[in-house]
Amino acid sequence: MTRQRxxxxxxxxxxRSHPSADEVYEVVRRRLPRISLGTVYRxxxxxxxxxxxxxxxxxxxxxxxxxxxxxxxxxxxxxxxRVDDAPVAPLLSIxxxxxxxxxxxxxxxxxxxxxxxxxxxxxxxxxxxxxxx
Amino acid sequence: MTRQRxxxxxxxxxxRSHPSADEVYEVVRRRLPRISLGTVYRxxxxxxxxxxxxxxxxxxxxxxxxxxxxxxxxxxxxxxxRVDDAPVAPLLSIxxxxxxxxxxxxxxxxxxxxxxxxxxxxxxxxxxxxxxx
DNA sequence: CTACATGCAAATGCTTTGCAACCTA
DNA sequence: TAGGTTGCAAAGCATTTGCATGTAG
Numbered sequence: 001m002t003r004q005r006x007x008x009x010x011x012x013x014x015x016r017s018h019p020s021a022d023e024v025y026e027v028v029r030r031r032l033p034r035i036s037l038g039t040v041y042r043x044x045x046x047x048x049x050x051x052x053x054x055x056x057x058x059x060x061x062x063x064x065x066x067x068x069x070x071x072x073x074x075x076x077x078x079x080x081x082r083v084d085d086a087p088v089a090p091l092l093s094i095x096x097x098x099x100x101x102x103x104x105x106x107x108x109x110x111x112x113x114x115x116x117x118x119x120x121x122x123x124x125x126x127x128x129x130x131x132x133x
Numbered sequence: 134m135t136r137q138r139x140x141x142x143x144x145x146x147x148x149r150s151h152p153s154a155d156e157v158y159e160v161v162r163r164r165l166p167r168i169s170l171g172t173v174y175r176x177x178x179x180x181x182x183x184x185x186x187x188x189x190x191x192x193x194x195x196x197x198x199x200x201x202x203x204x205x206x207x208x209x210x211x212x213x214x215r216v217d218d219a220p221v222a223p224l225l226s227i228x229x230x231x232x233x234x235x236x237x238x239x240x241x242x243x244x245x246x247x248x249x250x251x252x253x254x255x256x257x258x259x260x261x262x263x264x265x266x
Numbered sequence: 267c268t269a270c271a272t273g274c275a276a277a278t279g280c281t282t283t284g285c286a287a288c289c290t291a
Numbered sequence: 292t293a294g295g296t297t298g299c300a301a302a303g304c305a306t307t308t309g310c311a312t313g314t315a316g
Binding site: 077087 | 190192208211217219221224227228230231234236237239243244245246248250251254
Binding site for chain 2: 270271272273274275280281
């Protein structure tokens with residue numbers, strides 16, 4: 001556990017959001033100005049393998065990281081990419097529906113909700129009005 | 134509707150799989166040797182906007198395309214990336230669980246199953262045995 | 267004829283990697 | 292001091308874009 005790894009973990013836990021590697025880098029840099037982006041990527045990988053954090057592969061190009069390593073779902077804004085936890089209980093038996101009807105060995109599932117956050121929702125309404133007028 | 138666009142659509146429908154842009158390119162190239170990868174990307178985008186095909190943003194780095202534009206779920210092999218349809222009925226009311234408990238305007242959801250395809254399953258078992266012995 | 271589409275190549279954005287120097291246990 | 296880790300820079304990969312030319316309607 002190096003200084004860099006410890007600070008990265010501390011900062012992610014302090015943020016309590018769903019930052020990209022680059023966002024983690026920007027925050028950690030305030031405490032460790034000489035840290036490199038590569039180190040951040042490597043440690044985010046290690047920390048998620050250790051089960052300290054969770055790597056999120058949601059839609060879009062950028063991976064995100066979650067201070068909370070427990071299984072839960074997320075909702076993502078289609079306009080700005082903002083991600084929040086989705087307060088929906090895990091679907092415990094959904095995978096059972098596949099037994100017998102797939103050739104795959106089932107390992108898990110991923111559920112993501114798509115929507116518009118309040119800020120983008122307002123902007124969107126305004127655009128609609130403008131287009132209608 | 135250019136020759137390129139028509140051929141791309143025909144080939145995706147003939148494949149009936151879940152090809153990446155590059156895989157579409159390789160197949161279409163057999164009929165149109167001078168087509169460019171950029172054209173394939175642009176047309177896949179247009180065709181999915183037209184509702185002729187569907188763009189899939191599953192986990193992993195690569196986007197895939199589906200000849201079937203209707204909503205349905207998929208299962209992806211964690212080892213080789215193979216993708217198949219998941220024979221699970223769409224969850225019609227799952228989004229209702231979010232009403233009132235999220236600040237987002239809900240637009241939809243995405244569900245993906247993760248597993249191991251038969252080929253990788255066999256390979257995995259062999260590895261387990263090797264490690265145990 | 268005009269607007270849109272193409273081929274090509276360069277650029278983009280995110281992520282990974284090779285390597286020598288550097289810590290940490 | 293041995294092995295993992297770092298900073299740096301370059302490479303990798305999927306995708307997008309600028310631009311001059313070509314083509315469909």
